[in-house]
Amino acid sequence: MRMRDTRRSGSYAAFKIMLALLAAALAFPLTAFSAGGEIRTDTENCLICHRYPGMGRFDEAGVKRIYYINEMKFANSVHGKLKCTNCHVGLDKIPHTDIRKVDCTTQCHLKEPSTEREFSHTNMVEKYNHSVHGNSDPNNPKPFPEDLPTCTYCHDNSIRSPLEGVWGTSQALANETLSRCVGCHTKDHWAQNYYLHVTHRMRHLRSQAEIIKLCTSCHEDSEKMSRHGLDSIATFKDTFHWNLVKFKVKDAPDCISCHVPIGFTTHDIRPKYDQASSVNKRNRVNTCSNQGGIQSCHPGATDDFAGGRVHAYGTKAQLVVDGAQSIAVEADESLLSERARRDMSEREIMNFKILSYIRLFYKILIPMVIGFMVCHQTLDLLATLRKNRHNSH
Amino acid sequence: MLLGLTVVWTVMIWNLTFAHLYKGDSHEVQTAKDPGREQPKPVEGKAAFQKQILDSEKTVKLYLGYQVLEQKQLLGHFHIVDIQLKPDTRNYCISCHGDIPHDKFKDLRAFGNMHASFIACQTCHIRLEGDQATHIFKWYDRATGQIVPSPVKDGALPGTYNAKIIPFERVDGALQRIDSQARIDFAAEYRKQEQSLSEVQKSKAKKIIHQQVSKQPYMCESCHVQQGSLLPFEELGYSKQRIDAFVGTEVIGMIKNYTQFYLPHILEPGIGSHEPEKKVQ
Amino acid sequence: MQTSNTENTTMALSAGPPDDGQEPLYFIRLNRSEKIQHLLLMISFVVLVITGFMLKLPETIVQKIGPVGETLFFYRSLLHRIAGTVMIAVSAYHLFYLALYEAGRRWLVDMLPQFKDLKDLIQNLMYYVKLRDRHPEFDRFSYMHKMEYWALVAGTTLMSLSGLLLWTEWRWSKFVLDVAAVVHGMEAVLACLAIMVWHMYEIHLKPHKSPMDKVWLTGCIDEAEMKEEHPLHYQKIMADSALQHIYIVRPPR
Structure with missing residues (x-):
C-alpha cells in the first residue's frame, strides 16, 4: 500500500488517504490468501509438475506417496518464503535420483534478524537431541531408536492464518493494526508476513484433545512404551483433568500444560529426575499453579498437593506389587520391570496397595449387596403375586 | 417408562463398575502416525485383511485455524495437501x-x-x-x-x-x-x-x-511438440502463453534430456533389459 | 391438602382416639418435617447422581455435544456442589432433629436394629420360598426399612466426607484425594444401585403399591395396610391413647 505524497489540499488528501486505507483494509483478507503468482518464491518453477494433484504413486508397500504441492497453501505456510531447493537439497536431475532426505538442520539462506546469521533449526534440534525424545549420548544410546519421533512426526507445514477469535481478537483488530504498520512499511506483504509471523505464535493450532491424541499416539501404545521402560499413559483418561478436555472446557489441561508450562519448550522435555524438568519435584508447585500463564490452575497448590502422582497408577505399580518375577521377562519387558522397581518408591507402592484394597473391597461389597437385594425383591415379587392370586380365588 | 429408565441406568452403572474386569483394558490404543514403517506382513486370513487393508487408512485432522482439514493420512507428509478435486x-x-x-x-x-x-x-x-x-x-x-x-x-x-x-x-x-x-x-x-x-x-x-x-x-513427444501435436490446444481452451509454456524449451528440453541422457529406453518401456535404477532414498 | 399431625405437644383438632369405626382411619408414617427432609434428600440425590455420573460419559458421546460442552460442564459442576450442600444440610438437620425433637427421638429408637430384625429377615425369606405360610409381623419399621436407613446414613456420611475432601482439594495430599475419589465414585455406584434396585421396587414395582406409593406425599397409610404391614405397631397404637394422638389422623373433610 503506497501512501501517495499528495500536494493537493488537506481535506482532499485526507479523503484519498482514507480511501487508500479502506482499500487496504478490504484487501487484507484477499491478499492474505492470494494465489501463488503474487507471492511466487518458486523461482526454479518446480511447480510446473508439482502443482498437479495426480503427481504421485503407490509404493511397494501400497502406501500412497504424493508429490503434489498446493500452491496457495504453501505460499501461506510458515515456510512460504522459501525456495524449494532451500530444504530439498540435491535436485540437479530429473528424475530426482540424487535427492536427499530433508534435514531440518539445513541452513535456509534466510537471514535471521536477531543474530544476522543464516537461519537454521539447528539450535532447536540440538536441544531436542538432548531431551527425553532425543538420542544424543553416544555412550548410552537408547534402545529402539526408530521409535523416537522425528521432526515431521509432530510438525507439519502449518498455515499462518489471520488471528481471529483467539483471546478477544477479531478480524477488525487485525485490520486496524495492519493499517498502522503499512504507513511506514510500504512493501507489499511484508507487514502482513511480519504480523502473521508473530500472531501465529499466539495460538495453539491444535486443540487440547488433538494434542493429547498426538502424544498418546506413542504414549498409549503399551508395547512401545514398555520397550522404553515407560508406563502407558492410558490412565490419564481416568483423571479429572481428562474430563475437562473431554467437555472441551477452555484452558483445559493437556499434555503441554504440565510438561511444557511457561518458561519451558516442547523441544526440551526432560525426564522427571532431571532438575530441568517441569515435573521434577522441585518445580511441581510452579507447574501446578502456572503463575504468569493464561490461567492459573491451582494457585493454592502446596508441596503435598503437587507432590502426588497426576497420572493414575499404571503398569509399573502393578508390576512391583505382583513381583516382577511373575511377569514373563522378555527382552522388552525387563526394561519396564527394572524401571518399575526404580521409579516406584515404598510410599507410592503402599498408596497403590491401599487404593487397590479399597477398590477390591467395593468390588466385592457391591455385587454382594446388590445381589442380595435383587434376590430379595424378586422373591418378594413372586410371593406377592402368589398372595394376590391366592386372594382372588 | 420409569422402569425403562431405571433399567438403562442400572446397566450403565454396572458397565461402569465392572466392564473393565471382563472387557480388559478398554482404553483405545491409537497406533502411531507412521504407517510407512510397517511392511505388510504376508499373513493370510480375513482378520489380516480387516487389519491391514480395511483398518489401515487413517484420517488426520489438521487444524489450520480458519479451517479444519480432514485428510487421509499420507506417509511422512509435511506439506499440507488439500486436494479438492x-x-x-x-x-x-x-x-x-x-x-x-x-x-x-x-x-x-x-x-x-x-x-x-x-x-x-x-x-x-x-x-x-x-x-x-x-x-x-x-x-x-x-x-x-x-x-x-x-x-x-x-x-x-x-x-x-x-x-x-x-x-x-x-x-x-x-x-x-x-x-x-x-x-x-x-x-x-x-x-x-x-x-x-x-x-x-x-x-x-x-x-x-x-x-x-x-x-x-x-508418449511425451506426441503432445509436447511445436507442430503436429496430438491434442488441439487452442480448442481445449489453452491460452497462447500456456501453450508456449508446455511446448517450449522448458518442457521439451527436459523431455529430450530425459530420454537422451538418462533413459534411452524411455520410448520403449518393457522392451529390452531395462534395469531399474537405484532406489531413491 | 390433608390435615397433618404436628409433632410437638400441641394437638391438631382432628386428632383423637378412634371413633366407632365408621370413618376410615389413617396412620401417619411420615410427619411434615420428615416429609420435607425426604423430599429435599430425594431431589438432591437425583441431581447429584445425574451430575455426578455425567463425568463418566464416554468421549464418543460427549463429542456429539460439541461446543456447548463447556457451559454444560460449568453448570454440571455448580449443580453438583449445590445439591451436595443441600444434602449435607438436610443430613445435619436430620441429626439435629433426631436429638432435639421428640418425634425424632422416637424415630431413632424405632430404627435401632434389634435381634428381632434378624429373626424377621430369616422368617421372611422362608416365607418367600414357601417354607412358612405367613410373613412375620413387623413393628413400625421392618428390617427392610432399617437396613435401608442405616445404609443411607453410612452412604451419606462417606459421600459427604469424600465430597468435601475433593471440593477442598488444595489442602490435602494427592493420596488423600485419590482415596476420596475412589470412595466417592464407588460409593456412588453402590448407593445408586441400591436406590434403584431396592427403593424403586419398594415404592414403584411392588404390585399393590404400583404405580407409586404415595406415602412421601401424604405421609399416611390406611388401616388395612397398617394391619397388614405393621401389625405390632398397630397394636401398640390402639392400646395407647397418647400414641393414638400422635399417629392417627382423620381423612380430610
Whole structure:
C-alpha cells in the first residue's frame, strides 16, 4: 500500500488517504490468501509438475506417496518464503535420483534478524537431541531408536492464518493494526508476513484433545512404551483433568500444560529426575499453579498437593506389587520391570496397595449387596403375586 | 417408562463398575502416525485383511485455524495437501485401475500419474487410426461426467481443473466420445458379475474391455511438440502463453534430456533389459 | 391438602382416639418435617447422581455435544456442589432433629436394629420360598426399612466426607484425594444401585403399591395396610391413647 505524497489540499488528501486505507483494509483478507503468482518464491518453477494433484504413486508397500504441492497453501505456510531447493537439497536431475532426505538442520539462506546469521533449526534440534525424545549420548544410546519421533512426526507445514477469535481478537483488530504498520512499511506483504509471523505464535493450532491424541499416539501404545521402560499413559483418561478436555472446557489441561508450562519448550522435555524438568519435584508447585500463564490452575497448590502422582497408577505399580518375577521377562519387558522397581518408591507402592484394597473391597461389597437385594425383591415379587392370586380365588 | 429408565441406568452403572474386569483394558490404543514403517506382513486370513487393508487408512485432522482439514493420512507428509478435486466417477478404467495407476516404470510413473489428473486414460492409451481418428478432444466434468466447456478458459489454475480431456471417435460416421455409455455399462456389468464367471468368460470379457487399448501408448513427444501435436490446444481452451509454456524449451528440453541422457529406453518401456535404477532414498 | 399431625405437644383438632369405626382411619408414617427432609434428600440425590455420573460419559458421546460442552460442564459442576450442600444440610438437620425433637427421638429408637430384625429377615425369606405360610409381623419399621436407613446414613456420611475432601482439594495430599475419589465414585455406584434396585421396587414395582406409593406425599397409610404391614405397631397404637394422638389422623373433610 503506497501512501501517495499528495500536494493537493488537506481535506482532499485526507479523503484519498482514507480511501487508500479502506482499500487496504478490504484487501487484507484477499491478499492474505492470494494465489501463488503474487507471492511466487518458486523461482526454479518446480511447480510446473508439482502443482498437479495426480503427481504421485503407490509404493511397494501400497502406501500412497504424493508429490503434489498446493500452491496457495504453501505460499501461506510458515515456510512460504522459501525456495524449494532451500530444504530439498540435491535436485540437479530429473528424475530426482540424487535427492536427499530433508534435514531440518539445513541452513535456509534466510537471514535471521536477531543474530544476522543464516537461519537454521539447528539450535532447536540440538536441544531436542538432548531431551527425553532425543538420542544424543553416544555412550548410552537408547534402545529402539526408530521409535523416537522425528521432526515431521509432530510438525507439519502449518498455515499462518489471520488471528481471529483467539483471546478477544477479531478480524477488525487485525485490520486496524495492519493499517498502522503499512504507513511506514510500504512493501507489499511484508507487514502482513511480519504480523502473521508473530500472531501465529499466539495460538495453539491444535486443540487440547488433538494434542493429547498426538502424544498418546506413542504414549498409549503399551508395547512401545514398555520397550522404553515407560508406563502407558492410558490412565490419564481416568483423571479429572481428562474430563475437562473431554467437555472441551477452555484452558483445559493437556499434555503441554504440565510438561511444557511457561518458561519451558516442547523441544526440551526432560525426564522427571532431571532438575530441568517441569515435573521434577522441585518445580511441581510452579507447574501446578502456572503463575504468569493464561490461567492459573491451582494457585493454592502446596508441596503435598503437587507432590502426588497426576497420572493414575499404571503398569509399573502393578508390576512391583505382583513381583516382577511373575511377569514373563522378555527382552522388552525387563526394561519396564527394572524401571518399575526404580521409579516406584515404598510410599507410592503402599498408596497403590491401599487404593487397590479399597477398590477390591467395593468390588466385592457391591455385587454382594446388590445381589442380595435383587434376590430379595424378586422373591418378594413372586410371593406377592402368589398372595394376590391366592386372594382372588 | 420409569422402569425403562431405571433399567438403562442400572446397566450403565454396572458397565461402569465392572466392564473393565471382563472387557480388559478398554482404553483405545491409537497406533502411531507412521504407517510407512510397517511392511505388510504376508499373513493370510480375513482378520489380516480387516487389519491391514480395511483398518489401515487413517484420517488426520489438521487444524489450520480458519479451517479444519480432514485428510487421509499420507506417509511422512509435511506439506499440507488439500486436494479438492472430486473423484472421477465416469471413467470406467479407474474403477479397476484406480486414479494413480502408473506404477511399474520408475522414470515415468510420477509423470503419468500427474497427467492422469486432467487427462483421461483413453487419451494416451488408445491410438485411434484411420477412420476412427477425429482429433477432437473435449473436457468432461469429473463429478457429473458431462461434457463441459474448458476449465482452462474459465480461468481455473493448473492443478485445479475439475475436468479431464477425453477423445472423440467416429463410429459409423457419427461422432461419439470414446467412453461411450455402452462401454461403461459393459465394464460395470463385468465388475458386478466377476465372481460368477468362468475363466473363459472372464478372459473374454477382459479382452473385449481392453480391445481398443494400444500396446504402445502415446508418449511425451506426441503432445509436447511445436507442430503436429496430438491434442488441439487452442480448442481445449489453452491460452497462447500456456501453450508456449508446455511446448517450449522448458518442457521439451527436459523431455529430450530425459530420454537422451538418462533413459534411452524411455520410448520403449518393457522392451529390452531395462534395469531399474537405484532406489531413491 | 390433608390435615397433618404436628409433632410437638400441641394437638391438631382432628386428632383423637378412634371413633366407632365408621370413618376410615389413617396412620401417619411420615410427619411434615420428615416429609420435607425426604423430599429435599430425594431431589438432591437425583441431581447429584445425574451430575455426578455425567463425568463418566464416554468421549464418543460427549463429542456429539460439541461446543456447548463447556457451559454444560460449568453448570454440571455448580449443580453438583449445590445439591451436595443441600444434602449435607438436610443430613445435619436430620441429626439435629433426631436429638432435639421428640418425634425424632422416637424415630431413632424405632430404627435401632434389634435381634428381632434378624429373626424377621430369616422368617421372611422362608416365607418367600414357601417354607412358612405367613410373613412375620413387623413393628413400625421392618428390617427392610432399617437396613435401608442405616445404609443411607453410612452412604451419606462417606459421600459427604469424600465430597468435601475433593471440593477442598488444595489442602490435602494427592493420596488423600485419590482415596476420596475412589470412595466417592464407588460409593456412588453402590448407593445408586441400591436406590434403584431396592427403593424403586419398594415404592414403584411392588404390585399393590404400583404405580407409586404415595406415602412421601401424604405421609399416611390406611388401616388395612397398617394391619397388614405393621401389625405390632398397630397394636401398640390402639392400646395407647397418647400414641393414638400422635399417629392417627382423620381423612380430610
